[in-house]
Amino acid sequence: AQRVTQPEKLLSVFKGAPVELKCNYSYSGSPELFWYVQYSRQRLQLLLRHISRESIKGFTADLNKGETSFHLKKPFAQEEDSAMYYCALRDRGSTLGRLYFGRGTQLTVWP
Amino acid sequence: DVKVTQSSRYLVKRTGEKVFLECVQDMDHENMFWYRQDPGLGLRLIYFSYDVKMKEKGDIPEGYSVSREKKERFSLILESASTNQTSMYLCASSLGTGGSGELFFGEGSRLTVL
Numbered sequence: 001a002q003r004v005t006q007p008e009k010l011l012s013v014f015k016g017a018p019v020e021l022k023c024n025y026s027y028s029g030s031p032e033l034f035w036y037v038q039y040s041r042q043r044l045q046l047l048l049r050h051i052s053r054e055s056i057k058g059f060t061a062d063l064n065k066g067e068t069s070f071h072l073k074k075p076f077a078q079e080e081d082s083a084m085y086y087c088a089l090r091d092r093g094s095t096l097g098r099l100y101f102g103r104g105t106q107l108t109v110w111p
Numbered sequence: 112d113v114k115v116t117q118s119s120r121y122l123v124k125r126t127g128e129k130v131f132l133e134c135v136q137d138m139d140h141e142n143m144f145w146y147r148q149d150p151g152l153g154l155r156l157i158y159f160s161y162d163v164k165m166k167e168k169g170d171i172p173e174g175y176s177v178s179r180e181k182k183e184r185f186s187l188i189l190e191s192a193s194t195n196q197t198s199m200y201l202c203a204s205s206l207g208t209g210g211s212g213e214l215f216f217g218e219g220s221r222l223t224v225l
Contacts, residue, residue: 009151032212043115044154044201044216085151090212097142097161097205097212098169102152 003027004089006102013077014110015081021072021105023061030092033063033070033097038084047072047085057081077109116137117202117217122225130189132220134202141207143185144214145169145177148199157200160185161181194225 005024013019025031035047048056050063050070061072070087084106088099119131136143144159146169151203156169158177166177172198174196185204189196200222 006153036214040219043218044203044214046213049212096208097214098156098159099146099212099214100156101146101154103151 002082003012004087004100006085006087006105008105009103010108011105012108012110015079016076016089016097019074019081019109021085021087021107023070023072023102025035025068025070025087025089027089027091027094028052032090032092033061033090034090035059035070035072035087036101037059038086043084077107078109082109089111115215115217117200117220120161121219122174124192124222125147126191126193126224128192128224130192130222130224132187132200133201134185134187134204134217135183136185136215137183138204138206138215139182140204140215141182142205143179144203144205145175145187146201147171149199150220151176154201157187169192177199183192189222191192192222193223196222197224198216198222 003026033050037047038044059074084104086104087102090099115136122215126220138219145157146154155171157175160166160179199219205214
């Protein structure tokens with residue numbers, strides 16, 4: 001069974017502070033991890049995926065297989081980062097493409 | 112740009128009514144999905160389809176059915192709406208074999224069942 005856990009339902013930081021959104025997973029196969037973001041009144045969209053190993057909007061996430069984690073980090077949060085963030089997992093060997101989502105973390109960045 | 116369009120942004124229905132939610136994608140994607148989004152519960156998969164006329168149950172299929180007669184269109188049907196089906200419904204699509212796995216989402220359909 002696949003499971004994605006985001007332990008924080010709400011997270012608040014001040015502008016300029018570092019932010020880390022936690023994501024842990026349990027999966028017996030070869031997982032592919034993603035972060036999706038939903039800004040207010042916008043559609044859900046991909047932020048980044050672990051395979052790309054890229055930084056998007058200053059965010060990075062490293063897959064830690066030992067700790068089964070894929071935490072999302074940004075060194076200096078901005079007000080426009082306020083959004084709902086979802087961690088998601090996919091079986092890399094699957095062509096069906098279904099993602100398993102965590103329950104989401106609502107990030108608020110105060111001015 | 113991939114476009115996933117959900118025909119109804121807001122619907123209000125009465126208990127027992129039959130409800131159709133329509134979703135159309137314009138990028139020839141094989142996979143299509145219906146999720147339900149509720150505060151504190153995240154996104155839960157209702158049904159998905161990996162080909163025309165093919166469907167698979169997700170995690171919460173009870174009370175729902177789907178139809179995929181054409182590749183670009185995936186419909187979610189509530190045969191007899193109930194108040195506990197009040198929610199935001201998200202449609203998504205993705206490429207099949209060889210794809211990156213990225214899901215492209217519609218804007219959502221907010222359903223209220225009275």
